[in-house]
Amino acid sequence: MRRKINREDIIKKGLELIHLNGFNATGIKEITDAISIPKGSFYNHFKSKEEFGLAVLKHYEKGTIQRLEGILQNSSHLPLSRIRLFFEHLIERMQEKFEYRYGCLAGNFSSELGDVNPAISQATYDTLEAFKARFDACLQEAVAAGELPADTDTAGLAEFITNSWQGALVKMKPSRNAYPLEVFLKYLMEKVLTH
Amino acid sequence: MRRKINREDIIKKGLELIHLNGFNATGIKEITDAISIPKGSFYNHFKSKEEFGLAVLKHYEKGTIQRLEGILQNSSHLPLSRIRLFFEHLIERMQEKFEYRYGCLAGNFSSELGDVNPAISQATYDTLEAFKARFDACLQEAVAAGELPADTDTAGLAEFITNSWQGALVKMKPSRNAYPLEVFLKYLMEKVLTH
Numbered sequence: 001m002r003r004k005i006n007r008e009d010i011i012k013k014g015l016e017l018i019h020l021n022g023f024n025a026t027g028i029k030e031i032t033d034a035i036s037i038p039k040g041s042f043y044n045h046f047k048s049k050e051e052f053g054l055a056v057l058k059h060y061e062k063g064t065i066q067r068l069e070g071i072l073q074n075s076s077h078l079p080l081s082r083i084r085l086f087f088e089h090l091i092e093r094m095q096e097k098f099e100y101r102y103g104c105l106a107g108n109f110s111s112e113l114g115d116v117n118p119a120i121s122q123a124t125y126d127t128l129e130a131f132k133a134r135f136d137a138c139l140q141e142a143v144a145a146g147e148l149p150a151d152t153d154t155a156g157l158a159e160f161i162t163n164s165w166q167g168a169l170v171k172m173k174p175s176r177n178a179y180p181l182e183v184f185l186k187y188l189m190e191k192v193l194t195h
Numbered sequence: 196m197r198r199k200i201n202r203e204d205i206i207k208k209g210l211e212l213i214h215l216n217g218f219n220a221t222g223i224k225e226i227t228d229a230i231s232i233p234k235g236s237f238y239n240h241f242k243s244k245e246e247f248g249l250a251v252l253k254h255y256e257k258g259t260i261q262r263l264e265g266i267l268q269n270s271s272h273l274p275l276s277r278i279r280l281f282f283e284h285l286i287e288r289m290q291e292k293f294e295y296r297y298g299c300l301a302g303n304f305s306s307e308l309g310d311v312n313p314a315i316s317q318a319t320y321d322t323l324e325a326f327k328a329r330f331d332a333c334l335q336e337a338v339a340a341g342e343l344p345a346d347t348d349t350a351g352l353a354e355f356i357t358n359s360w361q362g363a364l365v366k367m368k369p370s371r372n373a374y375p376l377e378v379f380l381k382y383l384m385e386k387v388l389t390h
Contacts, residue, residue: 020310020311021311022219022307022308022311024217024219024220025219025307025311050320059214074321077228101310101311102310103310104304107362107365108306108307110303110365110366110368110369110371111298111303111306111307111365111368112217112220112303112307113217114365114368114369115215115296115297115298115368116216116217116220121368121369122369124369125366125370126368128369156378156381156382157382159366159375159378160359160378160379160381160382162366163359163362163363163365163366163375163378163379164355164358164359164362164363164379165362165366166361166362166365166366167302167358167359167360167361167362167363167365168358168359169362170302170305170306170309170358170362170363170365171305171315171320171323171354171357171358171361172363173305173306173309173310174305174309174316174317174319174320174323175320179354180354180358183351183354183358184355184358184359185357186351187351187352187355187357187387191386191387191389192382192386192387194386
């Protein structure tokens, strides 16, 4: 017997298509066709494409935060090593899972919709701030461990790290290789995260 | 007598609308309506929306390169000061001309289309590389002037600078303020561009 398609199935398929093709380029019918449900049943779950986009972003944020916390809160490594390990993990993931396409959904939404759709703009801001907060917490641990100077502006540094990674992803897409990501990590570890 | 609308007029209006709203979100009819020409005359100048997008990007690249060279080749300042002055100029421009919206057209294209449209992807790559080449040249001057170590990988550093600025712009849009840009410039000058 065929399982009933639920809200989460629509979100997951939507994430897959929007992550690759962008929000405006992905039609609702394309999503419902891909999971073989009538277009109308989309509206049993979501009032509008905007509401759907917000749900997709929330779903993506949850998964990313889990990955972030899994590495950045792992006290078997020193705090700065955790940051390096996290980005090494992401660089590998970009290759193996995404072949250097897709980028970060929050960055994509921010770039495509951050200046025109107020609700999605606010949500992408909140998502990027949530990522940043995890770096900030880890940087505070690095200060406490003496890996960074006591007067480090950890929030500013976390802002720089979060944003610069987004920029590396922007260039990764047309490059279709790891070079922009590796350059980011090299300067981050060798120049920025130093005493 | 009304001046005849030419190819450049369509490109300029297209740049304005695509820069704010994105490539997929901007219809050809929206552009032709905005300059009061029939939609059909668009196709006297451009075979397709893709060809038009490439022309708009080229137009944008030309203007940006002029601004880059105007500051980065001004030998009345030391090379690293020129880089700082260039970004200070851009930060001011983002506020005054764009109210912290728009971002960089090349970065926007890269983010929106870099993983799905091969022709535009290649063109955005070339545009970002053209920007990077201007930073690289200035960094080589900084090495020659003793502002940076002799063994500096100027190409790698130029890649890092170009991309990290794009990332600052990604966060600027939903933030709608200069903070991400200022944080970028602070860490660039205080940590990355040091001997």
